[in-house]
Amino acid sequence: MSTTPSSDAANFVSIYQSHANFSQSHTSQPGVFSLDRVAIHEQAGYGRPFRKGMDDWRHYPTRFTVARDPFSRVLSTYLDKAYLPDFWMSNMLNIVQRLKLVNETFEGDFMRSHYDKMAAQYDPKFTASSTSTETSCGKYVTFAQFVTGILELDEPHWMPLSELCNPCQFNVTHLIYMETFTQDSRIILDRLGLDGLLDHQDKNSQVHEEFDIIVDYNFRKLSHDNHMKRCSSTRELAYRLWNNFRWRGYIDPEVAYIAPARDEMKFVRDNLMKQLAEARTSGLQNRTKLKAAQEEFRRQFYLTLSKDLFKKLEQKYALDFKFYGYEKLRDQMGSSILERDDF
Numbered sequence: 001m002s003t004t005p006s007s008d009a010a011n012f013v014s015i016y017q018s019h020a021n022f023s024q025s026h027t028s029q030p031g032v033f034s035l036d037r038v039a040i041h042e043q044a045g046y047g048r049p050f051r052k053g054m055d056d057w058r059h060y061p062t063r064f065t066v067a068r069d070p071f072s073r074v075l076s077t078y079l080d081k082a083y084l085p086d087f088w089m090s091n092m093l094n095i096v097q098r099l100k101l102v103n104e105t106f107e108g109d110f111m112r113s114h115y116d117k118m119a120a121q122y123d124p125k126f127t128a129s130s131t132s133t134e135t136s137c138g139k140y141v142t143f144a145q146f147v148t149g150i151l152e153l154d155e156p157h158w159m160p161l162s163e164l165c166n167p168c169q170f171n172v173t174h175l176i177y178m179e180t181f182t183q184d185s186r187i188i189l190d191r192l193g194l195d196g197l198l199d200h201q202d203k204n205s206q207v208h209e210e211f212d213i214i215v216d217y218n219f220r221k222l223s224h225d226n227h228m229k230r231c232s233s234t235r236e237l238a239y240r241l242w243n244n245f246r247w248r249g250y251i252d253p254e255v256a257y258i259a260p261a262r263d264e265m266k267f268v269r270d271n272l273m274k275q276l277a278e279a280r281t282s283g284l285q286n287r288t289k290l291k292a293a294q295e296e297f298r299r300q301f302y303l304t305l306s307k308d309l310f311k312k313l314e315q316k317y318a319l320d321f322k323f324y325g326y327e328k329l330r331d332q333m334g335s336s337i338l339e340r341d342d343f
Contacts (some may be wrong), residue, residue: 019335066172070317095149109304111142122236137231162319249294251279
């Protein structure tokens with residue numbers, strides 16, 4: 001397998017590793033997406049990267065890549081690594097410091113307004129007039145700032161797939177698309193002798209398992225990371241997690257998060273899970289609304305990019321659009337961004 005170190009890789013590793021754990025322990029089969037994120041990142045012992053010049057690809061009869069629409073991938077990475085706290089104290093601080101040197105503040109987009117309102121409600125220590133001045137935690141990076149930063153910073157989570165997994169060198173036999181992940185994965189699993197592993201898996205159960213995985217991972221980070229404790233709170237983290245799932249189209253977009261009066265970590269976490277389950281049930285009453293809301297949120301994020309910045313992002317992922325069949329989607333997004341009369 002050759003893929004990016006993000007949700008596409010995590011999905012397949014979780015499927016394969018949950019089966020491996022079950023086979024070794026002879027216990028009941030767990031949910032195929034239930035392996036926690038830390039465990040997924042620690043599964044290097046069950047495989048190793050393909051090494052150019054050292055490995056003969058002919059020794060690997062099944063070689064596949066997991067591809068994703070670059071626009072969705074960039075936004076997903078922003079939500080996972082910048083809006084949620086995973087990269088605050090590393091890459092996000094780096095981006096904030098770089099942009100500060102060139103006086104890039106990116107005032108005026110909806111994410112800056114969102115952050116300012118969030119700080120007023122959940123960050124009593126923050127007293128400045130705008131979150132654009134925060135430079136110690138890296139927690140208020142807008143999407144436009146993030147895109148500006150990733151054009152200069154190389155990091156596997158947002159590097160083009162064609163650079164990470166060069167299809168000409170790796171000689172892939174199969175291509176899995178995130179948009180049709182379950183359907184495409186069945187073919188690979190059949191070749192690996194794991195046919196039937198996804199027979200009882202549906203989108204809704206996968207979403208609920210993702211609630212568990214993402215919520216547990218981030219609350220664990222808050223619990224064990226002293227920098228995180230200084231930079232965030234249980235209720236702020238819960239609010240960010242809520243918006244993350246809302247913007248991804250997992251929960252009813254019209255249901256608001258209600259912050260509990262108590263701030264004990266377990267209580268806030270359990271309360272969040274209860275609210276997520278209820279908002280998911282509400283959202284499933286109108287799946288069309290969920291999909292429409294997800295697409296509208298994505299459009300709003302990309303409309304915060306200037307035309308010049310959008311063109312640079314297109315160029316960064318030019319080969320991904322071409323190699324993996326996303327040129328039509330690129331052109332559709334481009335027409336809505338580049339035909340604006342504003343910046």
